[in-house]
Amino acid sequence: MTNALILAGTRPGGDPFARELGIAHKALIEMEGKTLLERVIGSLRASGMKRVIVSAAEGPVAQLARDLGAEVMAPRAGPSGSVAAAFDHLGAPLVVTTSDHALLRPEWVRELVDSTPPNADVSVMLAERGVVEAAMPETRRTYLRFADGRWSGCNLFYLQTPNARSAIDTWAMVEADRKRPWRIAARLGPLTLLAMLLGRLTMSEGLAKLGRRIDVEAALVPASNGLAAVDVDKLADLEAVRGLITTREEKASSNAD
DSSP: OOOEEOOOOOTTTOOHHHHTTTTOGGHHHTTTTTOOOOOHHHHHHHOSSSSEEEEOTTHHHHHHHHHOOOOOOOSSSSSHHHHHHHHHHSSSEEEEEEOTTTTTTHHHHOOOOOOOOOTTTEEEEEHHHHHHHHHOOOOOOOEETTTTTTEEEEEEEOOOOOGHHHHHHHHHHHHHHOOOOOHHHHHHHHHHHHHHHOSSSHHHHHHHHHHHTTTTOOOEESSSSGGGGOOOHHHHHHHHHHHHHHHHHHHHHHHHH
């Protein structure tokens, strides 16, 4: 059985968007009577996750997580530190996502797990731009350019084997060097970096090459639904996501009748 980790930490001084909304944390945003955290936990459970751990500091988010039956783990320094702590505690396999994944669906989690090749240590769900814009034309996301399109992250990761620990260690080094990009580039190797910059690699090839640089088998899981790439980072996202959730739940209610 697979376990899951929800990252619900916050930056020092708090999240500006949460402050703008007058709440302590984005995970406490409510949509149709449910907080984002409740929605994410519910989707993970519905997908068949055995245990759900929320990485959050003591406070309203941690208390809500416990009220919802999830376990709580104190966040470490940076997302990679929190993932490493959860991985060391739970082991593999482990699904990792975030508390602001407002539209998360159980089928996307199953797609991530079921579509990961058996030999992969780690996999990442990404959505190609055309798929994202077909699902939500008004959304504005950050895309990475590769030979097979432009790709956006979905905040869904699958650590399938114990060897995935190496990928977490590399993540920590990237976080540490985020203000020194030349060090990150050096770890990729000049040929891989050049091929990426020139758009000569597909996303799958890029992930595989990067994985081999750190001795892991890394795989891409393309999202079948572009909404998997939509999170809530600003007011426009929140309003669009609220509209989608209202429409989806009205359709579900109508079908039930």
